[in-house]
Amino acid sequence: MMIPFQNAWPYETVMGDLYVSTCPFCDAENVLLPLKPKELPEIHDGKKRLLVFPCCHNKITLIDADQDYLLSDGPLSKRMV
Ligand SMILES: [Zn+2]
Numbered sequence: 001m002m003i004p005f006q007n008a009w010p011y012e013t014v015m016g017d018l019y020v021s022t023c024p025f026c027d028a029e030n031v032l033l034p035l036k037p038k039e040l041p042e043i044h045d046g047k048k049r050l051l052v053f054p055c056c057h058n059k060i061t062l063i064d065a066d067q068d069y070l071l072s073d074g075p076l077s078k079r080m081v
Pocket residue numbers: 023024025026027028053054055056057058
């Protein structure tokens with residue numbers, strides 16, 4: 001992976017919605033993201049997408065996505081650095 005792993009955050013797809021099990025900023029659990037699975041291929045193809053976490057309103061810019069991870073243009077996992 002060309003993007004540093006600390007810029008990646010795992011997501012889950014449940015019934016057509018995207019969730020993260022914990023928010024990287026505020027540690028809220030099972031956060032429903034304002035993002036649809038159909039948008040992931042567009043992001044993977046290079047469309048940058050602003051993502052606002054509904055729990056704490058922190059913003060990240062998604063620059064890639066794969067089957068398991070969302071990839072941001074900045075580090076998400078402070079804990080791992
Ligand atoms: Zn949050």
